[in-house]
Amino acid sequence: MALIGEWIRRLGYLLRRRAHEDDLRREMEAHRALLEDSRAFGNTLRLRDEARDAWGWTWLDDFAQDTRFALRTLRRSPGFTLTAVVTLALGIGVNIGMFSLVNGLLLRPLYERPDEVVGVYSRSTSPPGEFRGVSYQNYVDLREGTTDIFATLAASSTVFAGLDVGEGAKRTLASGVTANYFQVFGLPLALGRPFTAEEEWLGADIRVAIISYPLWEQRGADPGMLGRLVRINGEQFAVVGVAREGFTGTGIPGPEVWLPLGAHDSFRTTGVSAGRPFGGRDEHELTVVGRLRAGTSSETVAAALATVGRRLEQAFPAVNAGYTLEMSAPWRLMFIPGPGSGAVTASIALLLMIMPAIVLLVACLNLVDLLLAREQVRRQEMAIRSSLGGGRGRLIRQLLTEGLLLALAGGAVGLFLSRWATTALLASVRPVLPVAVSLPDLGLDWRVLAGTVGFSLAATLVFGAWPAWAATGRAVVTDLKRHVGEDGHRPRGVRIGNALVIGQVALSLLLLSSGGLFLMSAISAATADPGFRLDGGLLVEVDPSLAGYDEARGRQSQLALVDRLRTVPGVEAVTIGSGFPFTSFGDSRSVAPAGAADAQSRSVGAVFSVIGRDYARVLGLPMLGGRDFSDAELASGSLERVAIVDDALAEGLWPGEGALGRLIQFTDEEGPGVGQPIRVVGIVPAVKHSLGNPRPFPHVYVPLGQHYESAMTLQLRVVDQEAERAMLATVARVIRSVDERVPVLRVETWRDHLDAGLDVWLYRAGARVFSAFGGIALLLAVIGVYGVKSYVVSRRTREFGIRIATGAHPRALLWQVLREGGRITAVGIGIGLLLALGAGQLLQGFLYGVDRVEPVVLVTAPLVLLASSLLASYLPARRATKVDPTVALRSE
Amino acid sequence: MMLVLRVLTRQPMHGYAIAQHIHQLSAEELRVEEGSLYPALQKLLVKGWVKAAWRQSESGRQVREYRITSSGRRQLEAEMTEYRRTARAVGLLLDEA
Numbered sequence: 006m007a008l009i010g011e012w013i014r015r016l017g018y019l020l021r022r023r024a025h026e027d028d029l030r031r032e033m034e035a036h037r038a039l040l041e042d043s044r045a046f047g048n049t050l051r052l053r054d055e056a057r058d059a060w061g062w063t064w065l066d067d068f069a070q071d072t073r074f075a076l077r078t079l080r081r082s083p084g085f086t087l088t089a090v091v092t093l094a095l096g097i098g099v100n101i102g103m104f105s106l107v108n109g110l111l112l113r114p115l116y117e118r119p120d121e122v123v124g125v126y127s128r129s130t131s132p133p134g135e136f137r138g139v140s141y142q143n144y145v146d147l148r149e150g151t152t153d154i155f156a157t158l159a160a161s162s163t164v165f166a167g168l169d170v171g172e173g174a175k176r177t178l179a180s181g182v183t184a185n186y187f188q189v190f191g192l193p194l195a196l197g198r199p200f201t202a203e204e205e206w207l208g209a210d211i212r213v214a215i216i217s218y219p220l221w222e223q224r225g226a227d228p229g230m231l232g233r234l235v236r237i238n239g240e241q242f243a244v245v246g247v248a249r250e251g252f253t254g255t256g257i258p259g260p261e262v263w264l265p266l267g268a269h270d271s272f273r274t275t276g277v278s279a280g281r282p283f284g285g286r287d288e289h290e291l292t293v294v295g296r297l298r299a300g301t302s303s304e305t306v307a308a309a310l311a312t313v314g315r316r317l318e319q320a321f322p323a324v325n326a327g328y329t330l331e332m333s334a335p336w337r338l339m340f341i342p343g344p345g346s347g348a349v350t351a352s353i354a355l356l357l358m359i360m361p362a363i364v365l366l367v368a369c370l371n372l373v374d375l376l377l378a379r380e381q382v383r384r385q386e387m388a389i390r391s392s393l394g395g396g397r398g399r400l401i402r403q404l405l406t407e408g409l410l411l412a413l414a415g416g417a418v419g420l421f422l423s424r425w426a427t428t429a430l431l432a433s434v435r436p437v438l439p440v441a442v443s444l445p446d447l448g449l450d451w452r453v454l455a456g457t458v459g460f461s462l463a464a465t466l467v468f469g470a471w472p473a474w475a476a477t478g479r480a481v482v483t484d485l486k487r488h489v490g491e492d493g494h495r496p497r498g499v500r501i502g503n504a505l506v507i508g509q510v511a512l513s514l515l516l517l518s519s520g521g522l523f524l525m526s527a528i529s530a531a532t533a534d535p536g537f538r539l540d541g542g543l544l545v546e547v548d549p550s551l552a553g554y555d556e557a558r559g560r561q562s563q564l565a566l567v568d569r570l571r572t573v574p575g576v577e578a579v580t581i582g583s584g585f586p587f588t589s590f591g592d593s594r595s596v597a598p599a600g601a602a603d604a605q606s607r608s609v610g611a612v613f614s615v616i617g618r619d620y621a622r623v624l625g626l627p628m629l630g631g632r633d634f635s636d637a638e639l640a641s642g643s644l645e646r647v648a649i650v651d652d653a654l655a656e657g658l659w660p661g662e663g664a665l666g667r668l669i670q671f672t673d674e675e676g677p678g679v680g681q682p683i684r685v686v687g688i689v690p691a692v693k694h695s696l697g698n699p700r701p702f703p704h705v706y707v708p709l710g711q712h713y714e715s716a717m718t719l720q721l722r723v724v725d726q727e728a729e730r731a732m733l734a735t736v737a738r739v740i741r742s743v744d745e746r747v748p749v750l751r752v753e754t755w756r757d758h759l760d761a762g763l764d765v766w767l768y769r770a771g772a773r774v775f776s777a778f779g780g781i782a783l784l785l786a787v788i789g790v791y792g793v794k795s796y797v798v799s800r801r802t803r804e805f806g807i808r809i810a811t812g813a814h815p816r817a818l819l820w821q822v823l824r825e826g827g828r829i830t831a832v833g834i835g836i837g838l839l840l841a842l843g844a845g846q847l848l849q850g851f852l853y854g855v856d857r858v859e860p861v862v863l864v865t866a867p868l869v870l871l872a873s874s875l876l877a878s879y880l881p882a883r884r885a886t887k888v889d890p891t892v893a894l895r896s897e
Numbered sequence: 898m899m900l901v902l903r904v905l906t907r908q909p910m911h912g913y914a915i916a917q918h919i920h921q922l923s924a925e926e927l928r929v930e931e932g933s934l935y936p937a938l939q940k941l942l943v944k945g946w947v948k949a950a951w952r953q954s955e956s957g958r959q960v961r962e963y964r965i966t967s968s969g970r971r972q973l974e975a976e977m978t979e980y981r982r983t984a985r986a987v988g989l990l991l992d993e994a
Contacts (some may be wrong), residue, residue: 010942029939046931052933053935060943
């Protein structure tokens, strides 16, 4: 308490400072006047300073004074100031850019008071660990059993849906939610109202929707949007609300539309229970999220959840036995599964921040260079100030204030640069994402601003501390007597400068070669051999369910398309299959030998595809054994279940024995026909399914007749391979003529498909980001080399003058300077190569088709560096040869 | 500082008067620069142990008068107790030696 009072008094003093000082002056004068011998009073000025110190604001005065002085000094050397600010802007800018990304994706809370929001998961107890969703009926019991704990407990189920965009439909994420869903997050809607309890009732089928802010913007950001219709999976939904900007629900990415759970049957076409009415107790489809009542301890919650879990187990043992309810933080990133943990988030953030931190380090080394050179010029100033009674601490503070001003200016400019860079990065993500989603806001917030100030402060310490220390710690008397630049021996600044340049070159090489590795990955990913023939291949993605078709009608529509496309002139062959290599979604099955006692442990994970006639032929895969599916098998209702497997799967199941004619089973199958063995009738070569995994992944193919999948890909091979792109428009037109309602999600050549995929994009993005960072570091290193060399040449003007006067050839001088520049660059490259090898080791997991020791990169990057650095020393070197001996000798 | 507080317990007074009082109380033993009273007074103000206000003196001059606050009295009390204890301990030590 006493301390708070003291601070209030101090602040009061600060605010009414002039009056206070006036009081003090007046009373001291009055006192002095009363004394017979006024000397007995003491030194008035010193005493007044001491009295003022009592209030503890001296530092602020000093700081203000330092700032004013620093501004003056910096204004007097605009060249230095500009270089320093630009250097720092680049260094700090990349850090802010990456940090805004990290902030938006990982740190910034997605909703109000995030600690109160928790997810509830159903977890298997035997064997322990496996998570599943919560069924609607279980959710309702849970909600009713925990009203004293949760202020709101909501549930959602996110599915893919087709959103009508005028010409056909595009695939998007849609989320069926309970009426109280938006209430959990404590954020009001931007427009309209949340869903009502009537709309949530199962089977109510009231067709209303809340759309995301970006979707609303795409539709013209019209305030009159409410009441308009949007078409989802061919059904009309009336818009009743628009979510807030940046709202993504519990995780990233978020859906584009929210629909009431009561209308679930109208939009859900995929998932475990597609086609059956939603809401059975055994359909564990919902994600549950709730807001705790304020002050509820996690022990209370765990206990209450366990109680409800036990009750559900006892009441409905058939579906709930062996499952308990647990609480955890909601999953933040959809593509990093598992309940979000702070430690994971922190380590991802840290990893992402390493690269820009290195760039900032290079920038700081540059600044040290600049400041050390400047220090030489300012030695006299420092000497004078120090002899006039400026203490070392005070002088250091002065220099650091200058540094801080530079860093803050750099930070401010960097902030602008980074806004632009993150916008560009986000814009490049959207087109390659396979579905339309809501991404969080990456805008400014206090974290980014605090980050900017933090980066500036850190930079100031890194680049400012040592030069300030060095500049003030000199024998001042000798400096006063000496003239600027008059040094008998080789100045210390040059040696230090060389060391700094070596550091910069090494770090730049590290970034450049990492960029090179990603670039190579991008190239080899784009040109990778997928295991099948790409030439003349086209693919068309359709999903009749997005037009609201049921299985019978969808199947009919798919087959009609295949038949019609076969007749198009120029098309050599057509087939159909669920999934296609390098698409982002794939179904999978655990395959085991049928009837094996240890089926679970012998099972092999395989990509599961439903295929039509000629699939292998169209992809250019030879039959390694057996036969293609027969017409009977392709039609529905065939007798025996059959499958074609690839050699990777055959080898996994029966190593070295061959699989043809043997029986397999899917150990993770649900629904009708479970356990019925499947005969392997054909063997095909393996194809790759994703780039991340360089080895072919096992595949199992089943005939169209035995499994229905609404999202299918039509594969075409055209006769004229040169004109494959020209065929795209024809194909799209033909499909629309067959059935206008079926949305065509994608029409492209196989080559473009691979090239534009998310896989390749990831490597490209890595290459782009690393190359940009490497490029900036290179630029900074070149500026560093140039600065040091210029400085050396200017310091040695006299030496060069004398040598020219005594007959040295200018070319010899040129070579000497270049050689010295080359030498330090070579040392830097040597160290940099070691760093690059280390980085390659670390990055290996992220690279594709590239060795961690990649000769092309390890030769090219150093050459680029060497060439740039020689160029940077060439300019000062030329200046050395132009020295006029008479001028040089007189100049100092 | 303790002395200043002690002097102010009698009555509120201005800087010159405080200096005179300390002078007399210490039987002219303590002689310091009188001006050094002011940094001390400022510290007391920061701590909130005294308050200051301008007032017309009997002789008609404007003087800045200092008045001890209740927290100042408590502080003085505490410091006196501490001082006495130390003095007694030192006294005991000296007697024994």
